[in-house]
Amino acid sequence: MVELTKMERQALDAITKDAFYEDGLDSAIWADVYLDTVKGFYGIDSKTVRGVLGSLVKKGIINGIIDDKDRFGRSNGAISFTKHGKEIMKELGY
Secondary structure, eight states, X not given: OOOOOHHHHHHHHHHHHSTTOOSGGGOEEEHHHHHHHHHXXXXXXXXXXXXXXXXXXXXXXXXXXXXXXXXXXXXXXXXXXXXXXXXXXXXXXX
């Protein structure tokens, strides 16, 4: 299994606590809502979380965040697990 930092584990755990985690490991969650979720559970600010997510992308655990903006300037980005990420999450007991 790939080595994960404490914050990476917290970020992954927060995905499973997100309001849009409706389809288990096949869920795609809204990035802007997720940032609120991880801050609420772990107190990690959005700038730090974005860095942690970047690390998880590099490790092949989550798909890159598509950070488009809608016409109101809100993020349209989504986060989802890669096949490798789903395997890791299962190893972690999710």
